[in-house]
Amino acid sequence: MTCHVDPHRVRLLEHLRLDRTFVRGEGSWLWDAQGRKVLDLTSQYGAVPLGHGPPSLWAALDDVRARAIPALTQPSRPFLAEDLARRLLARAPLAGPAGDGAVTFASSGSEAVEVALAQCRAATGRAVVVAAERAYHGLTQGAGALTWSRARHAPSDDVVHVPWNDPAALEALFARRGLEVAALVLEPLQGEGGVHEADPAWLRLARDLCDRHGAALVLDEVQTGLGRCGALFLGEALGVKADAIVLSKALGGGLVPLAACLATRALHVEAFGLSHGSTFANGNLACAVGLAVLDALEADDLALVRRAAEAGARLRSGLEAVAARHPGVVRGVRGRGLLLGLELEPVGPERSFFMAHLEHTGGAVGLAAGWLLNAEGVRVIPCLGSGRTLRIEPCLTATDAELARGLEALEALVDLFARGDWAALVRPVLDLPPTWPRDLRAHDRPVVSSTPITEGERPTRFAFLMHPTGGDDLARTTPAFASLSPEERDALAAWGAARPSHAPVGFLPAVRGAAGAVAQGWLVSLSDTPTSLRARPRAEVVRDVRAAAETARRLGAEVLGLGAFTSIVTRNGDDLHDLPLAVTTGNALTVALAVEGLDLAARRLGKDLGRARACVVGLGAVGSASAALLAERAPALLLVGRPDRDERRALSLAGEVYARAARDLERDDTRGVARALREGLRRWAARGPVERRRLRALQTRLRALGRGVGLDDPAGLGREVAWAASLAGQAPPVAFAPDRRAALRAADVVLTATSDPAAVIGPDDLRRGAIVCDVAKPADVAAAVVEARPDVLVFEGGLARWPEPLSVGQHLGLPPGVALACLTETVVLALEGARAGRFGRVKGLADEARTLRAAARRHGFDLADLHRGGRALTDDDLAAVRRARLGRAAA
Numbered sequence: 085m086t087c088h089v090d091p092h093r094v095r096l097l098e099h100l101r102l103d104r105t106f107v108r109g110e111g112s113w114l115w116d117a118q119g120r121k122v123l124d125l126t127s128q129y130g131a132v133p134l135g136h137g138p139p140s141l142w143a144a145l146d147d148v149r150a151r152a153i154p155a156l157t158q159p160s161r162p163f164l165a166e167d168l169a170r171r172l173l174a175r176a177p178l179a180g181p182a183g184d185g186a187v188t189f190a191s192s193g194s195e196a197v198e199v200a201l202a203q204c205r206a207a208t209g210r211a212v213v214v215a216a217e218r219a220y221h222g223l224t225q226g227a228g229a230l231t232w233s234r235a236r237h238a239p240s241d242d243v244v245h246v247p248w249n250d251p252a253a254l255e256a257l258f259a260r261r262g263l264e265v266a267a268l269v270l271e272p273l274q275g276e277g278g279v280h281e282a283d284p285a286w287l288r289l290a291r292d293l294c295d296r297h298g299a300a301l302v303l304d305e306v307q308t309g310l311g312r313c314g315a316l317f318l319g320e321a322l323g324v325k326a327d328a329i330v331l332s333k334a335l336g337g338g339l340v341p342l343a344a345c346l347a348t349r350a351l352h353v354e355a356f357g358l359s360h361g362s363t364f365a366n367g368n369l370a371c372a373v374g375l376a377v378l379d380a381l382e383a384d385d386l387a388l389v390r391r392a393a394e395a396g397a398r399l400r401s402g403l404e405a406v407a408a409r410h411p412g413v414v415r416g417v418r419g420r421g422l423l424l425g426l427e428l429e430p431v432g433p434e435r436s437f438f439m440a441h442l443e444h445t446g447g448a449v450g451l452a453a454g455w456l457l458n459a460e461g462v463r464v465i466p467c468l469g470s471g472r473t474l475r476i477e478p479c480l481t482a483t484d485a486e487l488a489r490g491l492e493a494l495e496a497l498v499d500l501f502a503r504g505d506w507a508a509l510v511r512p513v514l515d516l517p518p519t520w521p522r523d524l525r526a527h528d529r530p531v532v533s534s535t536p537i538t539e540g541e542r543p544t545r546f547a548f549l550m551h552p553t554g555g556d557d558l559a560r561t562t563p564a565f566a567s568l569s570p571e572e573r574d575a576l577a578a579w580g581a582a583r584p585s586h587a588p589v590g591f592l593p594a595v596r597g598a599a600g601a602v603a604q605g606w607l608v609s610l611s612d613t614p615t616s617l618r619a620r621p622r623a624e625v626v627r628d629v630r631a632a633a634e635t636a637r638r639l640g641a642e643v644l645g646l647g648a649f650t651s652i653v654t655r656n657g658d659d660l661h662d663l664p665l666a667v668t669t670g671n672a673l674t675v676a677l678a679v680e681g682l683d684l685a686a687r688r689l690g691k692d693l694g695r696a697r698a699c700v701v702g703l704g705a706v707g708s709a710s711a712a713l714l715a716e717r718a719p720a721l722l723l724v725g726r727p728d729r730d731e732r733r734a735l736s737l738a739g740e741v742y743a744r745a746a747r748d749l750e751r752d753d754t755r756g757v758a759r760a761l762r763e764g765l766r767r768w769a770a771r772g773p774v775e776r777r778r779l780r781a782l783q784t785r786l787r788a789l790g791r792g793v794g795l796d797d798p799a800g801l802g803r804e805v806a807w808a809a810s811l812a813g814q815a816p817p818v819a820f821a822p823d824r825r826a827a828l829r830a831a832d833v834v835l836t837a838t839s840d841p842a843a844v845i846g847p848d849d850l851r852r853g854a855i856v857c858d859v860a861k862p863a864d865v866a867a868a869v870v871e872a873r874p875d876v877l878v879f880e881g882g883l884a885r886w887p888e889p890l891s892v893g894q895h896l897g898l899p900p901g902v903a904l905a906c907l908t909e910t911v912v913l914a915l916e917g918a919r920a921g922r923f924g925r926v927k928g929l930a931d932e933a934r935t936l937r938a939a940a941r942r943h944g945f946d947l948a949d950l951h952r953g954g955r956a957l958t959d960d961d962l963a964a965v966r967r968a969r970l971g972r973a974a975a
């Protein structure tokens with residue numbers, strides 16, 4: 085059903101499986117529409133202090149109805165609002181005379197902050213307002229300018245932010261601009277910002293600086309006030325009196341919207357008082373609830389407030405014990421009373437690229453909250469301004485047993501993070517039932533770097549953009565996901581792609597080349613998959629890739645590698661031409677090492693590429709350049725593409741291959757297509773004079789190309805060679821194959837490099853004893869081929885061996901010291917000192933492959949052993965293929 089209330093937020097809640105519809109509430113418990121009971125440890129950001137549906141507050145509302153008290157009587161004097169104002173001022177720690185001041189009522193905390201700003205500016209005649217970094221004061225225009233997350237994106241000349249708990253920074257600011265400052269607005273304990281308490285000495289300094297410079301000190305106690313932190317006003321507990329105090333949330337008891345700005349008489353000037361107004365302020369009905377809230381809090385000498393302090397201290401102690409039992413998982417337990425924060429340690433690349441990405445984008449703590457709700461039946465919320473902190477904010481009336489249950493659930497979460505079973509964590513978002521987490525710490529892989537950079541060294545910095553190409557990628561970079569089925573992994577990849585984002589997920593502090601150069605760099609992941617990249621508008625995708633590239637540039641990268649489909653969607657980097665970076669697709673080294681890998685595999689299996697029929701599947705940049713290099717080894721080449729659009733491309737590619745072969749036609753040791761072309765020209769005979777003239781013209785053209793004459797019509801040359809071969813009833817050395825299966829069954833060796841989102845080669849498609857180099861991401865060869873066809877050798881193409889066994893944590897699922905050629909090319913360019921230029925583009929890619937291969941060798945990078953599924957193939961593996969090929973049973 086379409087949601088008409090805040091649909092964007094609802095989609096986020098749906099994404100994290102936090103989208104419960106609660107239809108009943110009582111005390112600390114909520115029941116959803118399916119009857120599931122949930123322990124609520126959020127109390128609506130502290131706005132439900134007495135629990136859901138407290139009888140005393142409903143009694144106050146019933147009394148208003150029974151007495152027919154008018155709810156709204158503006159602009160007359162509202163007697164219940166005046167009663168509430170007197171009660172609040174009697175308790176409020178304002179800087180003026182005790183019990184004196186003025187209260188301006190409002191409907192929300194944001195509105196009350198706006199009131200405070202207007203009062204301070206009217207009273208001082210100044211415009212500048214100072215707030216703290218990580219602050220949250222609301223989302224309306226003025227309050228939003230103070231809120232740190234908004235201010236960073238829309239800075240204002242009239243709003244200044246200072247570091248939290250930093251006396252020197254605060255003093256320096258007032259020394260520079262003190263006479264411009266109207267107000268310093270602070271939370272005595274930041275809630276959304278990660279539950280950080282103000283240092284009392286810092287608050288006292290703030291009070292002193294405001295006094296000396298004629299500014300007002302405003303304490304935003306929207307979350308901390310009225311008992312939440314074990315005192316009616318936290319500022320008072322910290323030893324500071326304010327010129328204005330902002331209240332909301334708890335004041336309305338969770339039943340009515342009610343807020344207030346309490347100010348000294350000196351601050352509440354006539355210029356403000358006669359100009360401000362709000363239709364729903366001063367309402368008797370809302371204030372009746374506020375009075376009932378105060379009654380409950382003040383009863384029995386503030387017994388409920390004292391209980392919040394005591395229960396909060398016990399809960400914090402319990403959380404600290406949980407942290408101690410699981411070292412390395414909890415970064416901190418903070419807060420006071422029943423406003424506590426549990427900050428988790430960041431999950432790095434040594435554990436999971438998937439979780440590291442979520443960590444940077446704020447999704448990890450949301451996923452944790454979703455797991456608590458769905459697996460444990462406990463409701464907590466993340467701090468919006470802190471990507472790793474869960475805010476624990478029970479009702480003040482929560483029982484010891486309820487708090488113990490919440491603590492038990494939170495320990496289960498911490499234990500899950502300690503064990504590293506991320507598959508258990510994601511089960512709720514996949515609509516899978518909970519499982520008991522396994523201990524997968526043995527699968528953690530540390531980052532392994534070269535010798536640290538020494539003082540005076542200037543490494544070139546690189547960044548490599550990547551994204552999962554399917555569910556198998558997730559399992560390779562997060563071992564826990566191997567327990568999910570292939571369908572579940574694909575669903576998880578699609579879940580991540582549903583909210584496009586990017587994040588730096590790994591850092592390699594040093595990579596040293598054999599020639600002495602040094603580089604360092606980042607892996608920057610995008611959440612997209614090939615399917616999502618194709619489904620989204622291209623302009624939107626390019627914008628997101630560009631944003632990831634800009635993040636890399638801000639990190640200091642000078643060389644940018646485009647991994648997986650980030651190259652394809654940016655037209656081999658052409659859409660990023662204006663970036664002040666060296667940009668590479670990584671295609672050149674990928675091509676060089678893929679073809680070398682086929683050569684190595686053939687030798688290890690006792691095959692001669694010089695006698696093999698080769699097949700290239702996919703005629704994009706990598707496939708075309710690989711065909712050009714493979715043609716230097718194999719005499720016959722089948723080009724497999726889409727019949728509806730690739731035939732002319734294949735003809736052009738064939739012509740380019742023949743032009744390159746023409747350079748070697750006269751050499752005695754010529755190999756591959758050059759040798760086949762030379763022998764063909766000797767055998768192909770023309771019957772009539774017109775045909776003979778045409779054949780002589782072809783020979784003349786090839787000789788000219790061998791002398792360096794340019795090729796102006798590649799497709800025409802491809803067509804002429806095909807015609808010449810047809811004279812003898814033969815196929816040309818390079819032929820387009822519209823029937824993929826027929827071509828594969830005819831091929832001895834296969835290099836496949838399509839951009840298809842699913843496998844295109846199955847068990848029945850390959851010739852007996854075939855060798856297949858799969859360069860595609862996601863893989864072109866179905867996983868079933870390896871099991872069903874033991875007589876064929878399938879391996880991952882384009883893998884490099886580095887000079888040292890380095891590793892970026894999970895390292896894309898590869899062993900230390902082995903990496904994708906596209907990533908390696910990025911590193912090699914950094915070691916070469918590249919700062920600008922475009923590399924790995926389509927034009928001239930085969931020649932560039934040689935250049936980058938030579939550079940890689942110069943820095944100590946070489947072809948890796950043959951790998952499949954993240955491990956090197958052994959002699960035993962190859963022996964099993966030889967036996968199966970010869971029809972003998974495996975030992």
